[in-house]
Amino acid sequence: KQEVTQIPAALSVPEGENLVLNCSFTDSAIYNLQWFRQDPGKGLTSLLLIQSSQREQTSGRLNASLDKSSGRSTLYIAASQPGDSATYLCAVSQGRGGSYIPTFGRGTSLIVHP
Amino acid sequence: EPEVTQTPSHQVTQMGQEVILRCVPISNHLYFYWYRQILGQKVEFLVSFYNNEISEKSEIFDDQFSVERPDGSNFTLKIRSTKLEDSAMYFCASTQAGGYGYTFGSGTRLTVV
Numbered sequence: 062k063q064e065v066t067q068i069p070a071a072l073s074v075p076e077g078e079n080l081v082l083n084c085s086f087t088d089s090a091i092y093n094l095q096w097f098r099q100d101p102g103k104g105l106t107s108l109l110l111i112q113s114s115q116r117e118q119t120s121g122r123l124n125a126s127l128d129k130s131s132g133r134s135t136l137y138i139a140a141s142q143p144g145d146s147a148t149y150l151c152a153v154s155q156g157r158g159g160s161y162i163p164t165f166g167r168g169t170s171l172i173v174h175p
Numbered sequence: 176e177p178e179v180t181q182t183p184s185h186q187v188t189q190m191g192q193e194v195i196l197r198c199v200p201i202s203n204h205l206y207f208y209w210y211r212q213i214l215g216q217k218v219e220f221l222v223s224f225y226n227n228e229i230s231e232k233s234e235i236f237d238d239q240f241s242v243e244r245p246d247g248s249n250f251t252l253k254i255r256s257t258k259l260e261d262s263a264m265y266f267c268a269s270t271q272a273g274g275y276g277y278t279f280g281s282g283t284r285l286t287v288v
Contacts, residue, residue: 095276103281104266104280105218105266105268105279107276154277161206162208162220163277165210165218
């Protein structure tokens with residue numbers, strides 16, 4: 062059974078810092094990995110999708126890397142802003158039985174203070 | 176950008192009542208999912224649906240739960256007799272196919288009293 066772990070569980074930083082959020086998974090036979098953002102009491106907003114054959118994806122100040130063989134992904138946030146405050150979730154999909162079910166980590170709760 | 180739409184955004188129901196949560200997935204998507212998130216906990220898989228049938232379900236998805244795609248656009252989750260522990264945020268998601276990203280709806284907050 063796939064297990065997804067995110068470290069740290071919580072992070073509080075001053076504005077402007079560069080951040081690294083970590084995601085690890087136990088079964089490296091994945092189809093893709095997706096990073097989401099969740100604001101309190103809200104839904105999930107997709108940030109970046111990395112296919113299993115890719116090493117990284119970038120969108121603006123966000124960069125996600127994937128090392129499938131070691132079961133790790135990293136989300137890098139450059140020059141953090143208060144608006145980045147949210148919970149960041151990592152979800153790993155496997156193609157078992159054709160279902161492609163994402164398995165989520167518990168998330169990293171990020172607070173960026175001015 | 177296409178969205179997954181969920182209604183209602185918030186539902187309060189009495190214990191033992193039936194509830195139906197509704198979702199309209201993105202129109203060209205083929206795989207549909209329900210997830211739930213109990214307050215302060217992780218997002219948990221309930222069920223996946225493909226080609227008009229359940230393709231996989233978790234231990235949480237017991238006989239009290241059912242899903243349906245009644246008309247080719249809506250995708251519903253029914254809880255037959257709600258319990259206090261069913262209180263959670265329920266998310267619907269869809270994807271075009273394996274290897275594509277998942278789009279989640281904004282959720283229905285279910286409160287059972």
